[in-house]
Every structure is written in C-alpha cells, then in structure tokens.
Amino acid sequence: MPLLTPEIEALLAGLDRPMVFVDLETTGGNATHDRITEIGVVEIGRDGVSTWSTLVDPEQPIPAFIERLTGITDAMVSGAPTFESLAEPLAQRLNGKLFAAHNARFDYGFLKSAFRRAGLTFSADVLCTVRLSRALFPGEKRHGLDALIERHALLPSGRHRALSDADLLWQFWQKLADLHSRDAIDTAVARLVQGFSLPPAVDEAMLDSLPETPGVYVFFGEQDSALYVGKSTNLKQRVGAHFLRESRSARDLKLAAQVRRIETYETGGELGALLREAHLVQTLQPLNSKQGKRALSLCAWRFVDGADAPRLVHARDYDFATEPALFGLFSSRREAEVALHALADQHGLCRVRLGVEKAALSGAPCGAYALDLCRGSCIAEGRESIREHALRARVALEDLRLLPWPYAGPVALSERRERSEQARYPVRDSVAPAPVWHVIDRWCYLGSAAAREDVAAVLAKRSEPPRFEPHTYQVLQSRLNDGSLDIEILASAD
Numbered sequence: 001m002p003l004l005t006p007e008i009e010a011l012l013a014g015l016d017r018p019m020v021f022v023d024l025e026t027t028g029g030n031a032t033h034d035r036i037t038e039i040g041v042v043e044i045g046r047d048g049v050s051t052w053s054t055l056v057d058p059e060q061p062i063p064a065f066i067e068r069l070t071g072i073t074d075a076m077v078s079g080a081p082t083f084e085s086l087a088e089p090l091a092q093r094l095n096g097k098l099f100a101a102h103n104a105r106f107d108y109g110f111l112k113s114a115f116r117r118a119g120l121t122f123s124a125d126v127l128c129t130v131r132l133s134r135a136l137f138p139g140e141k142r143h144g145l146d147a148l149i150e151r152h153a154l155l156p157s158g159r160h161r162a163l164s165d166a167d168l169l170w171q172f173w174q175k176l177a178d179l180h181s182r183d184a185i186d187t188a189v190a191r192l193v194q195g196f197s198l199p200p201a202v203d204e205a206m207l208d209s210l211p212e213t214p215g216v217y218v219f220f221g222e223q224d225s226a227l228y229v230g231k232s233t234n235l236k237q238r239v240g241a242h243f244l245r246e247s248r249s250a251r252d253l254k255l256a257a258q259v260r261r262i263e264t265y266e267t268g269g270e271l272g273a274l275l276r277e278a279h280l281v282q283t284l285q286p287l288n289s290k291q292g293k294r295a296l297s298l299c300a301w302r303f304v305d306g307a308d309a310p311r312l313v314h315a316r317d318y319d320f321a322t323e324p325a326l327f328g329l330f331s332s333r334r335e336a337e338v339a340l341h342a343l344a345d346q347h348g349l350c351r352v353r354l355g356v357e358k359a360a361l362s363g364a365p366c367g368a369y370a371l372d373l374c375r376g377s378c379i380a381e382g383r384e385s386i387r388e389h390a391l392r393a394r395v396a397l398e399d400l401r402l403l404p405w406p407y408a409g410p411v412a413l414s415e416r417r418e419r420s421e422q423a424r425y426p427v428r429d430s431v432a433p434a435p436v437w438h439v440i441d442r443w444c445y446l447g448s449a450a451a452r453e454d455v456a457a458v459l460a461k462r463s464e465p466p467r468f469e470p471h472t473y474q475v476l477q478s479r480l481n482d483g484s485l486d487i488e489i490l491a492s493a494d
Helices: 006-012 064-070 083-094 104-117 129-136 145-152 162-179 182-192 204-208 235-241 250-258 270-284 290-296 333-347 386-400 452-460 470-482
Strands: 019-026 036-045 048-055 098-101 126-128 215-220 226-232 261-266 299-302 311-314 326-330 411-416 435-441 444-449 486-489
Touching (some): 019 083, 019 104, 019 162, 036 064, 036 083, 036 104, 036 162, 083 104, 104 204, 129 162, 129 182, 162 182, 204 235, 215 235, 215 270, 226 235, 226 250, 226 270, 235 261, 270 411, 270 435, 270 470, 299 333, 326 386, 326 470, 411 452, 435 452
Parallel strands (some): 019 098
Antiparallel strands (some): 019 036, 215 261, 299 311, 299 326, 411 435, 411 486, 435 444
C-alpha cells in the first residue's frame, strides 16, 4: 500500500473516517432495470491507498452502444462474479467510509439498488465530486470528469472504465491540497456530504423504494393530516432531498421532522404531475400549502344584471367552470380589491364608481380625481358619463377574464411518458413510450389512465359533479389556447 505524502496526510486529517472513491460501469442509466458491469474502488485512509476492481456479470446483455462507450463486452463479463456473490464482501469494504463519486447519485443509487436485490441494506454518507468542484471552483462552468482532467492535468489510465475513473477522482482530491486550504476543503466537504436525517416513522429503505419517475408526493403528519404536496420529475431524488443532512431552511427542517407517512403518485410526465398536484392541494388542503388555503375562499369580479360596477362573487355561489363573465381568481376580498385598485390607476377609472372606495361626501369626487387619474364619472359635471365609465371598466377587466370550460363534457389529454434515464448514458432506443391519458372535466382533474382503454374507468369513478379547481385551470388554460396539447373530447359515459 503506497504511503501518503505529508500534504495528503494533512488533507485527510480533517476527516473522521476513511474515504472510498467509487466508479461503476453499467448496462444503462436506470438503476431499476439496468445492472452493474464493473466496479472500481480507490480507498484512502491513514495507512495509505489501496485499490480494488472487478468485472461483474450483469446477467443481461450489454447494449451495443454501451460496449462502444466502455469497451466492456458480453464476452468479458461471461464467467465474472455476479453482484449477489460480491455483495457481502463489497459491503464490508464500503461500510463506515465516506462514499465519494462523480455524479454520486448515479453510482450510489445503482449500488443501493443492487444491494437491495441481493438482500442487503447499504447506507453511507455521500460526497459528490461534481458538487465539490462547483463549490471550490465557482468561476468554472464545466465540472464533468473530462473537464477536471483538462483543468487539473489529471492523468487517465483509461476512460469509462471503473477503476481508472475512480483513480481520476483520487487524483483530483490530491490536487485540492495544493489549490485550497485545509479549512476551505473541510468546510466544503462538511456542507456537501449527503446523509439522511430521518424522523422515526420514515426509514431509508422506504426512500430507496421510491420510483425515479415524474410524479407527486404527499407528506402526512400526526393523525394522518396532510402536511405538504409536492411534485418532481424524479420522485426518489426530490423526496430524499427533504431529509438530506445539508444546509436546509428552518421551515424545511420543521416539515421533515413532522413527517409520519409518505404517499407518491407516478404521473408519466410534467403535465400529469402539475394536474395531480393541483387536485391534491385542493382536496387535501395541506397545512404547509398556501395554494390550498387560496381555494377555500375563491372569488372573482362579475358584472351582474347590467350593473355599472362589478360585484365580487364567490365560488360557493357560482359555477366558476361555466360562468361566462367572471374576471380574475382571488383568494380574498382584499386581494380582489387590490387588483381592482391597480386596474383603476392603470386605466384612469374611478375607485368610487368601481365600489372599492367611499366618497368623502355625497357627490364629492374620488381621491384620484384631483390627481387627474379619474375622468370624473363620480361627479355630475365630470368629463365622462356613468355608462362610458362602465364600458371602459369592462374593457379594462378583459385581461382578467376567466375562460369558461370550452367543451360540452370531459376530455382526455395525452402526454408522452418522460424517460427516467440518467444523463450518464444516451437514450438506449428511439421507441417512444406509450402516452398517459389525463381526464379533465369543467377544469377539474378526474384522474389519469395508463392506456386509452382505461379512460372509461376513470370517468366511472366520479361520485359527484366536477368542482372547479383553480390550480387545474391555471395549469391548463394557457396550454389549451396555444394548441400544445393532444385533446380527445369524450362522451360523458365514454
């Protein structure tokens, strides 16, 4: 085992445990479906440096483009040990050490999945050298392994082979001793090391089992009350981030400590995640969501029965999905009046005539009249009649007009599933995944179907008429206008 130089020994003195630099080669980018083909480990400790590597039989064919990238062929791994046979000694080699890798989420996630299939639980504190490079060299734009090789004059013995890439990370670590003080490195490492700080009711095995797909998650607290609804293009990554021992806000720390149960919903893509999130926020009213509170007192401006001024109406009294003359979506009278004040100033409208300001005396002009911001419809000798003012007010409100549901019944929106492949490898094939179908009626999300033939089952689950969902409206109305959605109009019974 090579001896460490005094400079490297000083660098390691700030660590409370040995380090392992790890790199994997795999059959692809998805830890659920793909498998490991090679493992490389460089271990450093107070006694020196040691290396270990092995090919691994993935028990599945290696795609041709992976063979071209890594040089590892089916013939090379034929007869190599399977991961299951390596699992126990590898776990002993890695346990208790700081796990460092480039794009560490990829390597660590693959290993955790492989250990789990082998019946073992593996957990480590993780340092991503991509993030470390960004922290210590913020002026640089590129932090991939090829960029580190060029910038720090690293000496590769090969590329896209596990041990040679792991050795490049070790070389990078040694360069840091010459470029930064020990305190700067220790501070960056302490801030970046990822480990979980979990409440008693949440275990890491549960987090490991989450899918790496787009979707929505819900945190539940005591007495199964909904705490928070969130969305992500990668559920496993996003949910896990809530519990990482990193610099988090006091609000995030408080929320994480309250979690007792987690539910997740795979959605296929970003649109499905937005729709499901909007629906769950309105139905669950999570304690940490301002959106949920907004839906409780939803109101809008409406010109009623030919009136000269708009009147504030509430969703509890009107069907916001079909009413043709509603303007704005507001969570309170105050929010609605603030918006109307702004329109009055912008268009020279009278606040008294709009009903958002009381005249000081009967027949007296509004406060804006003296500033020439009102044309005087509030006084008899004004430059504009009440009727003219009402017409201008209607025009001014047009920018806030709500779009009534434009279809006679429900519709199905198709969305192509987003691939969960990670960026390390290119997409394996060009076959587009089957779409997911999202069913909407009267600006209410009814659910999603994995196939077109399952849409009828989503419709059949309706127990009551759809209720207008403001956040679903906000997600969809612009998309319906720009023609970006593939829409199929459904018969009510479909």
